[in-house]
Amino acid sequence: MTCERKFMSEVHSRRCSVTRFHFLPLIIFLVGLHAVEGIWPLPQTMTSSAERYSLDPQYFNFNYGRDSATQQGCSVLDAAFKRYFSIIFPDHISDKLSVFAERAALNAETVWGALRGLETFSQLVYQDDFGIFFVNKTEIEDFPRFQFRGVLLDTSRHYLPVQVILKTLDAMSYSKFNVFHWHIVDDPSFPYQSRTFPGLSSKGAFHPMTHIYTQSDVRRVISYARLRGIRVLPEFDSPGHTQSWGKGQSDLLTPCYKGGIPSGTFGPVNPASASSYQFMARLFKEVSAVFPESYIHLGGDEVDVSCWKSNPDVQVFMQKMGFGNDFAKLESYYMENLVNITSALNKTSIVWQDVFEYHERVMVEVWREGCYLCEVRRVTKAGLKVILASPWYLDLPGPTHDWVRYYTVWPLAFKGTEEQKKLVIGGEVCMWGEYVDATNLSPRLWPRASAAAERLWSDEKQTSSVARAFSRLQDFRCKLLRRGIQAEPLFVGHCRHEYQGV
């Protein structure tokens, strides 16, 4: 196995990389101990003892094990060693003193598993009042419950500066999220700067120079995410949610009619026009080259068909295709075209649940409120894979601040076969952008998204008690603050290192 391997298979591939930490035991002081409250998300099995070792930043270093398949030169782990050194020892710089001493071992089957292990190790280290670092003798065996653990950011309703996205990726890795679902464009703005169709952002972004993601911005986000074991899943939602596309691409959207004449407004992408599909084929060809991810999110939600109904060309097309007055068939025809376009590019399509109603060659994201487990049951019964988002909409202001709401979610609590349950591949926290920009993104996400992260990573039986999770999550939030993440408080309390502002 090489360091570059794709990582949906966190759990399945063969054992290969061994990482060792070296540290020297120091004199042990037994005063003012601030022990760790535990690891977040909770590992599958963990035994810790009161036997503890002090860590001296001067002598500490990360090494590749001698029999590890992965060695120095693996960019992902080389970078992770540096990063985690400064996370564990915030005020020190790594020097390369190699004194042989006590060691801890991390065995992982993949590079990406090793990253998760480094995160866990970093959370085991604590400091006493004298600033001495300790780690207790601990044994952990760990793997994720679900393979897809995502966070959606919406960069259309508000523009999020690249730095803010990168910071979110850092925070995501601390909670072991592994998918960044980039809802990059939508009705309000089109910030993605396309090579093939530069007009889309120059006319459709909030500002053509300052409120866009250039090709190099996108590359930067993808490579930053990759180093943290996070895949970037792009979403170009259509045929609805495309008002901003129309500004730079005339003839793409459907002209709406009123009283037999064009009203001057536009509806969803015009499904009756061959040029729409030619445009989409070219756009997705670019997108699939820019984003190495093997999945593409095609959206397909909330299509308002009233404009289609009003348009005479669409009506003629409906008759020609034999759809009668069934606009669901038209929408299905549109989505099938798009699924065909992306599968020709060797990508697997993900769609919002709306499309499941009339399409069956996709992976389905369940987002609507109500009995979402009924929907999960229905979709898995049809043999399709599911990503669950409904219970994890964290963007709304109001009485939704309580993390417990996002913790007490039981994704597999529906009646179904074992086969059906296996089709639930994970879940996703959604942070839609109506009320969210760089000013409030972090506190609105963290630590509530971490509650969802534990649900997606950890064993459900061991993490069913809210009371037992509370102090561990409070402690984890303090760790986030220490790492510069502006995570909001859960309740009354304090952290040893409070957030210092900027």
Ligand SMILES: *[C@@H]1O[C@H](CO)[C@@H](O)[C@H](O)[C@H]1NC(C)=O
């Ligand atoms: C770590 O060790 C210390 C002192 O030896 C002990 O007080 C503490 O409870 C231990 N922590 C864990 C999580 O076992």
Ligand SMILES: *[C@@H]1O[C@H](CO)[C@@H](O)[C@H](O)[C@H]1NC(C)=O
């Ligand atoms: C999509 O591809 C399938 C298989 O090649 C084909 O049967 C179908 O007609 C295509 N659908 C559309 C709408 O082009």
Ligand SMILES: *[C@@H]1O[C@H](CO)[C@@H](O)[C@H](O)[C@H]1NC(C)=O
């Ligand atoms: C898709 O995969 C096939 C088989 O692996 C390959 O021959 C083809 O070139 C790929 N197409 C694209 C657009 O990458």
